Amino acid sequence: MAEDALAQLPDEDGEDDQKQGVGEPFRVLGRVLTTLLQAPGLRGGAQWASGLPLLSHLSQVGRYLRRREADGDKRTLDARIRDRVLSGTDPDRPLIVVSHSLGTVVAFEALRSYGGRVPLLVTLGSPLATGAAVLQRLEPQPPRTPARVERWLNFWDRDDIVVGRPRLERWMRPNASGVVPVTARVDSDGLWVHTATKYLRQAAVAGPLVEALKARPLVEAFEK
Secondary structure, three states, X not given: OHHHHHHOOOOOOOOOOOOOOOOHHHHHHHHHHHHHOOOOOOOHHHHHHHHOOOOHXXXXXXXXXXXXXXXXXXXXXXXXXXXXXXXXXXXXXOOEEXXXXXXXXXXXXXXXXXXXXEOEEEEEOOOOOOHHHOHHHOOOOOOEOOOOEOOEEEEEEOOOOOOOOOOHHHOOEOOOOOOOOEEEXXXXXXXXXXXXXXXXXXXXXXXXXXXXXXXXXOEEEEOO
């Protein structure tokens, strides 16, 4: 049962990631635990994991995905957050989205109802593919690239323990235009690399973003 679940655990990182960095033991632990939750008989008894105690830095993601804390109009916390981040956008203008950490989850769900063009979606340090804790709780299911996204670039650092499964393209279905995430690894210095600024300092991240901004008038940043 548990052994079968572990046997189905995919090779997340591919042949280009031979050295995983000091964060890899934590990342492996997160993958193993979330995969074990899929085993029959363990799923119901392990609901404590739905709030993401696996990594304390993901607790906000768990709160968002609980879809509770309704206000007087019965709008849950996650719905209010999505409304807030889209409130300053204009569907008549192309939208470039830069999202980080919890912001990648919010951006992913918010863009499903966005009616304007999204020439570029950038996700940094994203937990979107983290098994039962995030991936299977996204809306809609099965997860797929938001319909209006024309290009999706996903970046992860080998020492970013928040990123349980970095290769989002393995877990996202394409939209009607065939768009799926394109993942690239970056390597930052220091013990704590899960900050938006460390990602944005990387030429591989900043380069495509600068090029897109030269041609587009609006950028939205979704931060944790």
